[in-house]
Amino acid sequence: MGNLLQVNGLTKKFGGVTAVNDVSFHVGEGEIVAVIGPNGAGKTTLFNMISSYIQPTDGEVLFKGKKISGRKIFDLAHLGISRTFQNLQIFSNMTVLENVMMGTSVNIKTNVFSAGFRLPTVKRDEEYAYKAAYEVLTMMEMSDLLHEQAGQLSYGLQKKLEFARAIVYKPQLIMLDEPMAGLNDAETNTMAGYISDLKEKGHSFLFVEHKMATIMQLADRIVVLDFGTKIAEGTPDEIQKNEKVISAYLGEEAI
Amino acid sequence: MEKVETILYGxxxxxxxxxxxxxxILPLVVSSQYVFTLLILIGIYCIITIGLSLLIGYAGQISIGHAAFVGIGAYVSGVLTVKYSVSPWVAMGIGMVATFIIAYLIGMQVLKLKGHILALATIAINIIVYILLVGLSDYTGGAGGLVGIPNLSLLGLDLGNQVNFYFFVWSIVFVVILFSTNIIRSSVGRILRSIHDSEIGTETLGVNVTKFKVAIFALSAMYASLAGSLYAHYINFIAPPTFYISFSILLLVMVMVGGVHSIWGAIIGTASIMFLNEVIRFVGHTYFNINGEVEIVVYGLIIILVMIFIPKGLVGILDVRKISPVKSSIKKDVTIKKNVASEKGV
Structure with a gap:
């Protein structure tokens, strides 16, 4: 298994505060890696650095051996990395179908003029986007919601929608920022099912999550952050027994 | 399989x-030259407001400087035909291409700005262009304006004739509508609307957001330039004050009154404001003996009332589902709310 994503000594300082301090790990092909840690441990900052939303103070991120830190956000999708957001970034005034069709943008060449003159390529792009979106939405049992306004959906469905949008163009690495947050048990299980199905098909995942049961069930490897520093890395079994992790979660006294 | 476009947008x-x-039908019921002139001007202004609707309503980017691009189109046509005897059609084409390029270059810089700052930057562009129009008097005729711009003629048809020009202008409006709805009903239209909803979300999906914003800004500027050329050839005289900020604001009022999320709204808004304009002028002159620009006061009032009572514009009052090219625009949120939301960022 080659390393799809390699994170080397990533550090982020905000003024005098070090939010992430010298964190290194990797995600292999077809692997699910979870990042966990108490609130304020720097998980989202780490996530944002990997996906180029903020630039690291130090360190670098490699994707398939090529440096990606410092690149434009939209470049990453073209390389094969997609992500979701903790606070959802769906297009609430667009329909479910349109939202997921937007997820195919990477493979769409239509520009203002080809659209205006309605060149033959536009029809091809539209049909491709529609088919891809329809397929994913059917797989996720949302095909009865195609023309619903995304903003009108329940939170759980919006979460599913953002996930569908992130996977529709079949990216190699899918980064999920708290994919289960706010979901009930049934919804959580369904989501976990989608993730392991995609893993079977060779996709890799990097995700931040708080629901321990899900993490232990899904993750191949877990990276634990505390106060911006990586305090442990290992399989779910190893992490559950790790004293540093237990103390970070429960406090020193508990040991 | 049914066409994807029809599935999505009817x-x-x-x-x-x-x-x-x-x-x-209109020419059959209208005989007065005065009303014909008004209808022609409405057509010319519609070309601009349709572009503004794409920019403001769809992409969510404001411009209070589009009169500048109308001015560039009008002056390129005017100067090239009057001073260099270039064919009006060639001049019009040069104006559109030049305006597209100028707007593209400006857009790459100013569209990095957001909200009020972007609005101020576009006002600045308008002022700069105005100063250039006055200042480059060797070419433009300066504050005195440029006279003797020839009428258009097409394949022997004299477009100086009111009725001919009416049909010509509205045919162009139709082409502009066709081109614009083609854009709206494609992946580009979705990208513009998604930028409006979440810029960061759009970027994450691999879309170069700036590229699309700049392209639509330049396209709307090109529409404005086309309208400017038509105006110059119709009125035969142009002067800088026509293309000042007050005209940009008037265009904005038209788009907002009609309904910013629909290009049909732009047309309805343009027609309504133009007729209202005439009514105000008539009433002001006849009953109140006012000779100043009393319209400006009324525009201000209209904007406030529209924002409070009909944020979706006139087209929002009518049954939008039947006339809007975009089904989902019916549920579009109040513009004010949107602005607040877009400033929140991630």
């Missing part, structure tokens, strides 16, 4: 048919 030929019927 059919548009009914709106087109209604539009064409209206354009054909």
């Amino acid at each position: 059919r548009r030929w009914k709106s087109f048919l209604g539009f064409i019927a209206l354009i054909l």
